[in-house]
Every structure is written in structure tokens, then in C-alpha cells.
Amino acid sequence: MYENNRILTGGWTRGQIRAVLLAAILVMSLVALAVPAAATGEDESATEHTSTADIGPTPAVSAVERGGADAALRSGGLFFQGQTVVLEVPESVTEQRDFQLRRYDRPGDRTASFVREFNVDGQDRYEISTNRLRGDxxxxxxxxxxxxxxxxxxxxxxxxxxxxxxxxxxxAEQSLRVSWGQDRITTGDDDVDLNIRSNRARYNLNVSADGLDFDDLVNVFRHGGASDNPEPHADRNPFAVDGSVYDAYEDEDVLVVRGLRDGSLTADFTQIDAGDYPFRFEVTDTGVSSGAPASEETDPSPAFFDASDIEPMSATVAPGETVSVSATVTNTGETEGTQTVSLRIDDSPVANSTVGLEAGMSTTVDFEVDAPEEPGQYVHSITTDNATVAGSLTVEAPAETPTETPTETPTETPTETPTEETPETPTETPTEDQHGFGAVVAIVAALSAALLLARRQQS
Structure with a gap:
């Protein structure tokens, strides 16, 4: 209760109370403003750092760390058998953690047979081994x-x-052929050509030779007449030098020649003792190798069976249907050779043929096999010890529509016509005549009986 604008318990007016409250609010506001200002003065740099982190852009997803892998997976990319290829699937792309590696049918623009199933690890990564892969x-x-x-x-x-x-x-399977440019090499030769051929654009080679250590290999490929070797990367030395700088394996007497492509290198043998030195050239990531002995005579290159022109490149057949597959096999080596040529369906051999060819000769290899019983997409290929050529095979189940038509037509026609129409005419007509005739006879008999009774009464 209020009386004459005063509080009964204390005697203060409303105006006095409002003035006290406003003063208290003003003092509290000044104290609140002073606290953050003091904090800012004590650690100004820390405040700026925190603010920048809060408003800065979100960092982009970094490229996958290759680690021990030879290459990062790239859609549409070309890789070579033997490489380890790494991939990363962030959860921002898909929450799926299990995946499948499948063959791909380029002519049909669709995935084909199953190869393997895998899960990414805790870092969303997986490394694909290509040792047994070949194709798309x-x-x-x-x-x-x-x-x-x-x-x-x-x-x-x-x-x-x-x-x-x-x-x-x-x-793809990498090919590699290395040979010296002359048949006889002496300790006076300082510009011997080393011819290198491969179906790969650029790669690194591990070079070693029985009887030569790391220093000898450096003298052969980096000193004297070999010092002007081409540099595939322009401003980058393509050879392994000083051990750790360019991945040279000095302790293992291996020299890494980097960034090679088709062409020739120059070797200097002026600082090497006379002798026979079997050189070995091995591609660093795929393991494909080629020998090149350095001696008074150079042996011809071994037989190399290439495969091409597979027929059919693409075919559609019924389950179990006989399929004829052929391909051209050519010996591109310099010596006669004999190899087993195989027809494979999804990397499983189904037929073999032994083929012998002289150097530079070709032949057509034919196979006839039954298609798989299970409908689906398959890859058929013809392989030699050195090469593969492949095509796509579609197995489709036969259509089911022809079996349904003949069962419906003959069952309906004969049952309807004879059962409904034939018995109606003869059964109904005679019963009506008999009932009418009986009624007439009954009436006549009744009249006769009535007349007879009337006469008897009159008499």
C-alpha cells in the first residue's frame, strides 16, 4: 500500500528510488567497460591472433599424402602394372566407407566384373596394388x-x-628394351649410345652392373663424354648424385637415372677396367627390367611376343554360346621364340595355344570357347608372356516372352462354343408342347365328367 507518494515502511518517494537505481546502473556500466579494455592492453597480440583465426577462410583439402605409394589415383589416368596407387575418400564426398574395384567396359559405358572389395582406413585412405591388374x-x-x-x-x-x-x-603393362648402340665396347670409348625404348612417357631407372660399384656407375653416366647427357626436366639433373639428394642407393651400388623417356643416353667407359659387365636396368616403381651386357659382343634381343587386333572387340552372346576369339601375335624381338598364348575371361585362362615365331614374323591365333553361363559383363583377352589385348563380352539371358503366347489361345476356344449352344434347342421345345397337350386333355375329361353327373341327377 502506498500513501501520499511515500512507502509506508521507509518513507522514500518513488522519485528517490528511481534516482538511486539509475546511479547504480551507471556505476556498473563503467566497471564493465573498464575490464575488457585492461585485458586488451595486456595481450593485444593474442586478441588479434584469435580474431584472425575465427574469420579466416576454411583451409582446402590437401592432396593425399603419397607415403610409400608410387602415384595418386586420377580418374582417366594411366598407370602401369606394379605401381602402388593411393586414393583418399573424405566423408564430405560420401559417408560410404566400403568400396569395390571393378573392371570398366568402355564400349558400353558401364562397370563390369568385380575385382576386389576394400575399406578406407581411419585417414580415409587406401592403397591399390596393381600387380595383377590390366585394363580399365x-x-x-x-x-x-x-x-x-x-x-x-x-x-x-x-x-x-x-x-x-x-x-x-x-x-597397362610397361615394356622396356635397353641396348648399347655398338657391338663392341672398349676402355677408350667415351660416347657409347645406350638406346632405351618403352611404352611409358617418363620413368626412373635403377642402374646396376655386376663388377661395378656406385663410383664406377657415376663415372660411366656422369663424367667425361657422358656429362652432356640430355636433361629431361631442363633445369633438373636427371641423374642420381651425392647419395641422398636424388635417391641414389650408393650403399647398394645402384644409380637412379631419373626422368627418362624414349631416346638414348651416352656412357663413358674410359675410367672403367676392361671386362664383361652385365648391366641391369629396372624401372623404379613397376619393377620391369632389361639387361644390356657390355662386352666385346652384344647378343640379339630375346623374342618379344606382341598381341594386337583382337576380334571381336565387343560382342553380345547367350549363356553357354560358343564364342570365336582371335588376335594377331607378332615377334618383335631379334631371335626366334616359342610362347604359350592364352585366352582369358576376366583374367582366368580358359584356353591355351603354343605359338612359335621367328624374329619379325606374325600369326593369327584362334580360340573357340563357351561363354559363361552367368549373365553379366566380362572382359575377354588374349595374352602372351609380354603383352595383352582385350575386348568386352556381354552375356545376356534369352528373352522369356515367346513361351507365354501359345499357352493362352488353344485352351479358351473349344470349351465355350459346344457347351452353351448345343443343348438348348432340343431340350426346351418338346417340354412346352407336352404341358399344353396335357392341359387340353384334362379340361375335356373334366367337362365329360360334369355332363355325365348332370344327366344322372336328372334321371
Whole structure:
């Protein structure tokens, strides 16, 4: 209760109370403003650092760390058998953690047979070994082979596309042939050509030779007449020098020649003692190797069976149907050779043929086999010890529509016509005549009986 604008318990007016409250609020506001100002003065740099971190841009996903891998997976890329290829699938692209590696049918723009299933690790990574791969491949989401994961050049997944829009990556078998440019080499030769041929654009070679240590190899490929060797990367020395700088394995007497491509290098033998030195050249990541002995005479290159022109390149057949497959096999080596040529379906051999060819000769190898019983997409290939040529095979189940038509027509026609129409005419007509005739007879009999009774009464 209030009385004459005063509080009964204390005697203060409302105006006095409001003035006290406003003063208290003003003092508290000044204290609150003074506290953050003092903190800012004590650690100004810390405040600026925190603010910058809060408003800065979100860092982009970094390229996959290759670690021990030889290359990062790239959609549409070309890799070589023997390489280890690493990929990364962030959860921002898909929450799926299990995937499948499948063959890819380029003519049909679709994924094909199953190769292997894998899961990414805790860092969203997986390393694909290509030792047994050869052909076109794609990574799919689990069992859904219609959804293909796409990868950028850094090996990191960028999205998921339909199988028809996928860019498969290819795994090929690398070839390598190394030979000296002259039959006889002496300790006075300082510019001997070393001819190198491969189906790969650029690669590194591990070079070793029985009887030569690391220093000898440096003298052969980096000193004297060999010092002007071409540099594939322009401003980058393509040879291993000083051990750790360019990945030279000095302790193992191996010299790493970097960035090679088709062409020739020059070797200087002026600082090497006379003798026979079997050189070995091995591609660093694929393990493909070639020998090149340095002695008074150079042996001709061994037989090399190349495969090409597979027929059919693409075919569609019924389960179990006989399929004829052929390919051209050519011996591109310098000596006669004999090899086993195989027809494979999804890397499983189904037929073999022994082929002997002289140097430079070709032949056509033919096979006839039964198609798989299970419908689906397959890859058929003809392989030699050195090369493979492949095509796509589609097995389709026969259509089921022809079996349904003949069962419906003959069963309906004969049952309807004779049962409904035939018995109606003869059964109904005679029963009506008999009932009418009986009624007339009954009436006549009744009248006769009545007349007879009337006469008897009159008499």
C-alpha cells in the first residue's frame, strides 16, 4: 500500500528510488567497460591472433599424402602394372566407407566384373596394388556398381557420378628394351649410345652392373663424354648424385637415372677396367627390367611376343554360346621364340595355344570357347608372356516372352462354343408342347365328367 507518494515502511518517494537505481546502473556500466579494455592492453597480440583465426577462410583439402605409394589415383589416368596407387575418400564426398574395384567396359559405358572389395582406413585412405591388374577400372560405392567415385589428380575423391559418365583409369603393362648402340665396347670409348625404348612417357631407372660399384656407375653416366647427357626436366639433373639428394642407393651400388623417356643416353667407359659387365636396368616403381651386357659382343634381343587386333572387340552372346576369339601375335624381338598364348575371361585362362615365331614374323591365333553361363559383363583377352589385348563380352539371358503366347489361345476356344449352344434347342421345345397337350386333355375329361353327373341327377 502506498500513501501520499511515500512507502509506508521507509518513507522514500518513488522519485528517490528511481534516482538511486539509475546511479547504480551507471556505476556498473563503467566497471564493465573498464575490464575488457585492461585485458586488451595486456595481450593485444593474442586478441588479434584469435580474431584472425575465427574469420579466416576454411583451409582446402590437401592432396593425399603419397607415403610409400608410387602415384595418386586420377580418374582417366594411366598407370602401369606394379605401381602402388593411393586414393583418399573424405566423408564430405560420401559417408560410404566400403568400396569395390571393378573392371570398366568402355564400349558400353558401364562397370563390369568385380575385382576386389576394400575399406578406407581411419585417414580415409587406401592403397591399390596393381600387380595383377590390366585394363580399365573404376571404384564404386559398395555393392552399387552404378555409382562411380571420381578422383582429382591429387588422388582425393571429388564426387560420385553415374557409371555412364565415369572416367575409368587404365592399368597397362610397361615394356622396356635397353641396348648399347655398338657391338663392341672398349676402355677408350667415351660416347657409347645406350638406346632405351618403352611404352611409358617418363620413368626412373635403377642402374646396376655386376663388377661395378656406385663410383664406377657415376663415372660411366656422369663424367667425361657422358656429362652432356640430355636433361629431361631442363633445369633438373636427371641423374642420381651425392647419395641422398636424388635417391641414389650408393650403399647398394645402384644409380637412379631419373626422368627418362624414349631416346638414348651416352656412357663413358674410359675410367672403367676392361671386362664383361652385365648391366641391369629396372624401372623404379613397376619393377620391369632389361639387361644390356657390355662386352666385346652384344647378343640379339630375346623374342618379344606382341598381341594386337583382337576380334571381336565387343560382342553380345547367350549363356553357354560358343564364342570365336582371335588376335594377331607378332615377334618383335631379334631371335626366334616359342610362347604359350592364352585366352582369358576376366583374367582366368580358359584356353591355351603354343605359338612359335621367328624374329619379325606374325600369326593369327584362334580360340573357340563357351561363354559363361552367368549373365553379366566380362572382359575377354588374349595374352602372351609380354603383352595383352582385350575386348568386352556381354552375356545376356534369352528373352522369356515367346513361351507365354501359345499357352493362352488353344485352351479358351473349344470349351465355350459346344457347351452353351448345343443343348438348348432340343431340350426346351418338346417340354412346352407336352404341358399344353396335357392341359387340353384334362379340361375335356373334366367337362365329360360334369355332363355325365348332370344327366344322372336328372334321371
Amino acid at each position: 577400372y573404376a571404384v564404386t560405392l559398395g555393392n552399387d556398381q552404378t555409382q562411380v567415385v571420381e578422383f582429382d589428380s591429387d588422388g582425393v575423391a571429388t564426387g560420385v557420378v553415374d557409371q555412364a559418365d565415369a572416367r575409368p583409369f587404365e592399368v
